[in-house]
Amino acid sequence: MPEGHTIHRAARDQRPMLVGRTIAVASPQGRFAAGAASLDGRVCTAIEAYGKHLLYDFEGEGSLHVHLGLFGSFRSTAQPAPAPRGAVRARLTSSTHVVDIVGPNRCEVLDPAGKAALLARIGPDVLRPDADRTRAMDRIRASRTAVGLLLMDQSVIAGIGNIYRTELLWRAGIHPSSPGTRLSPAQVEHLWSDACDLLARGVELGAIVTIDDATPGEGRYRERVNIFDQPACPRCTRRIRMLVIGGRKAYACETCQKRPRRVTRTA
DNA sequence: GCCGAATGCCCAA
DNA sequence: TGGGCCTTCGGCG
Numbered sequence: 001m002p003e004g005h006t007i008h009r010a011a012r013d014q015r016p017m018l019v020g021r022t023i024a025v026a027s028p029q030g031r032f033a034a035g036a037a038s039l040d041g042r043v044c045t046a047i048e049a050y051g052k053h054l055l056y057d058f059e060g061e062g063s064l065h066v067h068l069g070l071f072g073s074f075r076s077t078a079q080p081a082p083a084p085r086g087a088v089r090a091r092l093t094s095s096t097h098v099v100d101i102v103g104p105n106r107c108e109v110l111d112p113a114g115k116a117a118l119l120a121r122i123g124p125d126v127l128r129p130d131a132d133r134t135r136a137m138d139r140i141r142a143s144r145t146a147v148g149l150l151l152m153d154q155s156v157i158a159g160i161g162n163i164y165r166t167e168l169l170w171r172a173g174i175h176p177s178s179p180g181t182r183l184s185p186a187q188v189e190h191l192w193s194d195a196c197d198l199l200a201r202g203v204e205l206g207a208i209v210t211i212d213d214a215t216p217g218e219g220r221y222r223e224r225v226n227i228f229d230q231p232a233c234p235r236c237t238r239r240i241r242m243l244v245i246g247g248r249k250a251y252a253c254e255t256c257q258k259r260p261r262r263v264t265r266t267a
Numbered sequence: 268g269c270c271g272a273a274t275g276c277c278c279a280a
Numbered sequence: 281t282g283g284g285c286c287t288t289c290g291g292c293g
Binding site: 001002003006052067068069070071072105106152154161162163164165208223228248249 | 272273274275276277
């Protein structure tokens with residue numbers, strides 16, 4: 001399931017399969033029929049990830065915008081491709097490869113204005129080298145909202161999801177309900193740079209790995225985390241507490257991550 | 268075989 | 281703040 005690293009990995013994997021080629025676009029499931037027809041037979045000119053959004057540009061006007069949501073996924077294979085399995089919203093076919101977009105939350109064609117509007121509401125992306133880190137850090141430090149909420153707010157900082165949020169705060173020794181205003185410049189800078197490191201590693205490994213001594217399993221990496229949905233803190237061995245922040249499950253070690261004295265809004 | 272949960276986000280009230 | 285949407289998978293019977 002996708003956080004920002006999944007989308008950037010998909011962009012990297014799919015570029016050599018699709019960019020610079022004529023793409024047949026179809027909607028096996030049928031729910032993207034009109035959009036598919038408008039893109040079918042055109043040349044894909046670029047694939048770019050912004051936070052959790054993936055944008056495919058096509059010659060002429062129009063971009064394909066995909067957001068996977070909670071359960072969506074990409075399946076890419078070399079030709080010859082198998083018949084679509086399950087609910088394939090869109091299938092992109094080049095002379096050599098096939099990319100299926102399965103169960104996305106969003107799959108739509110945007111005109112240039114729509115694309116600009118989308119990009120305008122996505123905050124600095126920790127996986128993009130051109131990201132304005134100062135803007136993200138300033139917004140966090142200026143807000144009295146719980147940092148556990150701010151890290152999930154894609155207009156503040158883009159790419160982080162529920163697992164990375166939990167793990168970043170544990171690694172930094174910061175309680176999720178600490179207000180942004182309570183954090184030091186050094187703490188916020190550390191959160192940004194650790195996010196960059198962890199998500200970049202996630203792109204490389206194709207999995208969320210937030211423990212330090214990660215070793216590959218057989219072939220593919222498996223997800224490896226410290227406290228997300230874990231019983232005990234690997235640092236102090238105490239029980240991990242489950243919290244609900246913004247309607248989502250979050251986790252914290254309340255020994256290693258001191259709860260702020262004044263209670264913060266976490267709803 | 269059914270039910271619930273899941274790494275996301277939008278909208279209405 | 282709660283419900284809706286998208287799909288798959290594991291646990292339970």
